[in-house]
Structures are given as C-alpha cells and as structure tokens.
Amino acid sequence: SDAAWSQFRSMLEYKAAWYGREVIAIDRWFPSSKLCSSCGALADEMPLNVRTWTCDCGTTHDRDVNAAKNLLAAGQAVTACGAGVRPQRSSPGGQSAMKQETSRREP
Template identity: 70%
Template sequence: LHKLSTRIIRENQTVVIEDLAVQNIVRNHSLARAISDAGWRDLRTMLEYKAGWYGRDVVAVDRWYPSSKTCSSCGALVEKLPLNIREWACACGAVHDRDVNATRNVLAAGLAVIACGDGVRPPRS
C-alpha cells in the first residue's frame, strides 16, 4: 500500500476517491475478508497524508452521489440499478459498464469540487 499510494500521489496532481463507509461494507460477511485484506481505509489514509507531503489534492466524493446510476455522457439518472446489473444502456444511446461509468462520474464530480470549491451531493428530485 505504501508503494502504491506513493506512486499514485507522485504521478497525479489531484486524486479523486469515493468516500465509502468501509466499516459498514465490512459487515457484509461475503465481502468482509477481501475488503479488509485490501486495506481500503489504510490506502485512503496514506493517500491523504502523502498528498500533504507532495502538495497534491485528494478529493473525496460523497458516498451518496449516484455515480453508477448517472450516465457519464448525458447526465441522465437511472431510477433503479440493482447490483447484479453490470452493464446498462442509457436513453441517449450510450452503453455503460457500471464500474467504468461510476469512475468517470466520480472523477468529474471531484474535478468540479476543485474548480468550484463546492461539495458534491446527489441531485435533488
């Protein structure tokens, strides 16, 4: 984790991460061991203090931001998107892999925080 976090911070001016409740996710018994072994919380901590050392920015996007359900092409929001659906098509014609789409949206939201200085919250209905 030390080598990975150092490489990430050295190679990027801004690192955008999703603010996950790791403690709550670990309560899922089928995922707990894999998540604990990966050290998600430790990686975030290392990224944050190393960013301070190197003068970089780490932005955490709100955990309730609907990154998977928002189309990264047109911004449309899907009502329901169960976890077993890994790919979905938007009305605009774009076909999304759930994780790649979420990554694009988290990056865009984090860069918006840097540009505007505002928190990222889910859109109100």
C-alpha cells in the same frame, strides 16, 4: 473496519499533502454508477448484478467505467469550484461554489 478506513484515509491525506496533492472525498451516496456520463440522466433502479446498461440517450455503459467517469468529473468540479461534494474533515482553503471571484474593495 471503520477504523481501518479512517487510518487509510489519514495516510492518504498525509501522502497527498507531502507531494502537494489534494484528496477529494465524494459522498458515499453519490449515484456514480446510475448517472449517465454522457447526458446526465439518472437511472431509477439498478441492482448490483446489472453490469452494463443502456441509457435513454443510446449510450451503453459498463457500470464500473461509467462510475469512474462520473467520479472523475465530480472531483474536477470540486477542483474548479473550490467547494466539496461533501464536507471535508478539515478545509485548509477553498471557496464556496457560490462565490468564484474575490471581492473587490472600492477605495
């Protein structure tokens, strides 16, 4: 199954490059379903049978919808900052999240 996932990712990256898009891989341990998409609080324990939960801020979340919102936000952060949430297989470009502006040379 690991080889099949690698093949799928390779095809997805090829198609994305073909159409001028970018594939952003988020770390598999990113707590997307336990992280409140409204306030950013992280729930301690959440078994897989919990499908809806309410954060301390009062927001009620569907686990899958909340995870989708958090993954979208993480992908947009990567796009804005130019750094990965996890190391990519090949980094054809991009900058470190620490350095956002190009350095200027003083004449």
